[in-house]
Amino acid sequence: MTIPFNKPFIIGDELKYIEEAVKSGKISGDGLFTKKCQNFFEEKYSFPKVLLTTSCTDALEMAAILCDIKEGDEVIVPSYTFVSSANAFALRGAKIVFVDSYSDNPNIDPREIEKHITPKTKVIVPVHYAGVACDMEAIMNLAKQHDIFVVEDAAQAIDSYYTFADGTKKALGSIGHFAAFSFHETKNIIAGEGGMLVVNDEKYFERAEIIREKGTNRSAFFRGEVNKYGWVDLGSSFLPSEIISAFLYAQLENLDKIQSKRIDIWNRYMNGLNDLMEKGDIKLPIIPNYSTNNAHMFYMVCRSYEERTALIKYLKEKDILSVFHYLSLNKSDFFLKNNLEIDIPNSDNFTDSLLRLPFYYELTEKEQNLIIEEIKVFFDA
Numbered sequence: 001m002t003i004p005f006n007k008p009f010i011i012g013d014e015l016k017y018i019e020e021a022v023k024s025g026k027i028s029g030d031g032l033f034t035k036k037c038q039n040f041f042e043e044k045y046s047f048p049k050v051l052l053t054t055s056c057t058d059a060l061e062m063a064a065i066l067c068d069i070k071e072g073d074e075v076i077v078p079s080y081t082f083v084s085s086a087n088a089f090a091l092r093g094a095k096i097v098f099v100d101s102y103s104d105n106p107n108i109d110p111r112e113i114e115k116h117i118t119p120k121t122k123v124i125v126p127v128h129y130a131g132v133a134c135d136m137e138a139i140m141n142l143a144k145q146h147d148i149f150v151v152e153d154a155a156q157a158i159d160s161y162y163t164f165a166d167g168t169k170k171a172l173g174s175i176g177h178f179a180a181f182s183f184h185e186t187k188n189i190i191a192g193e194g195g196m197l198v199v200n201d202e203k204y205f206e207r208a209e210i211i212r213e214k215g216t217n218r219s220a221f222f223r224g225e226v227n228k229y230g231w232v233d234l235g236s237s238f239l240p241s242e243i244i245s246a247f248l249y250a251q252l253e254n255l256d257k258i259q260s261k262r263i264d265i266w267n268r269y270m271n272g273l274n275d276l277m278e279k280g281d282i283k284l285p286i287i288p289n290y291s292t293n294n295a296h297m298f299y300m301v302c303r304s305y306e307e308r309t310a311l312i313k314y315l316k317e318k319d320i321l322s323v324f325h326y327l328s329l330n331k332s333d334f335f336l337k338n339n340l341e342i343d344i345p346n347s348d349n350f351t352d353s354l355l356r357l358p359f360y361y362e363l364t365e366k367e368q369n370l371i372i373e374e375i376k377v378f379f380d381a
């Protein structure tokens with residue numbers, strides 16, 4: 001039996017709620033389940049306003065419109081990230097400025113951000129890799145100083161927190177101007193495809209609703225605030241159907257259970273692989289003091305590309321599917337079409353050497369022990 005890298009799961013009343021949504025006679029967006037999900041997030045994480053979207057990518061595209069990105073504006077993005085963190089802004093004509101990670105943590109390094117700020121910089125996009133917080137205090141200080149928007153790519157960061165120097169603890173996604181989360185089947189909380197936009201400044205609540213509703217003021221119309229609705233701004237179709245939010249709501253009812261199981265899985269990998277780290281064979285994730293761990297993924301860093309390739313192959317022969325992650329966006333075909341090749345050393349190193357191990361809710365202790373054993377056999381050989 002193959003141990004897959006990821007496996008979607010049902011944990012509670014997902015199917016029952018989908019049936020309820022269908023029977024209620026409304027399965028388009030913004031029905032009962034969408035509202036329940038949005039309220040859940042607003043209450044649990046003190047997000048001022050949440051709008052469910054069809055993906056995190058969509059939420060990032062909404063944020064780019066809300067930031068009024070125009071041709072030539074510069075947007076600072078880590079080079080070690082998923083395409084959408086950059087593409088959402090490139091779609092609006094932004095020039096993407098790639099910045100490096102720390103050497104021992106794939107998150108964006110604020111010292112590198114500072115070096116790349118120019119009068120044209122309009123947005124910084126911190127990506128909380130593996131759900132581990134970027135240094136939000138340093139990033140928010142830079143943003144304030146230079147009057148720049150911060151859009152958190154919190155795709156992987158549900159239920160994770162950042163602690164400021166004064167001891168204030170805030171949920172990731174509640175710190176920047178906007179934040180985007182994902183409920184893709186590979187994330188902690190899933191809905192197949194799905195996401196949400198968090199709007200932290202009241203000034204943008206109304207425009208965010210309009211952008212999400214194809215550029216119309218339909219949401220205000222349904223609340224009875226205007227007596228007809230029409231085209232008032234840019235927008236697109238960003239809202240998910242009730243079938244998606246019904247599934248999502250059942251997951252949210254079990255969020256604590258999912259998280260506690262994932263943290264057990266994460267700790268088991270960490271403890272099991274500790275010997276190899278102490279021997280210097282591999283590096284393991286570092287969680288800075290200002291961040292919590294939401295156990296979004298478990299990764300290890302090999303010594304070289306060749307070693308990682310050999311390990312992936314070895315594990316595959318043992319029916320264990322491990323996978324590498326991002327290809328530095330500075331090395332992507334799309335970027336190189338219009339730009340010269342640049343080296344972004346730490347990001348390039350993670351591109352070559354980082355390996356993600358199987359991680360999903362239903363992963364058993366027995367399977368995990370087998371994975372850890374096989375990794376040890378590989379390095380002992």
Ligand SMILES: *Cc1c(COP(=O)(O)O)cnc(C)c1O
Binds near residue numbers: 084193
């Ligand atoms: C998963 C992910 C996305 C994209 O999420 P979708 O919901 O699939 O659009 C964006 N950024 C990061 C960092 C991700 O991990």
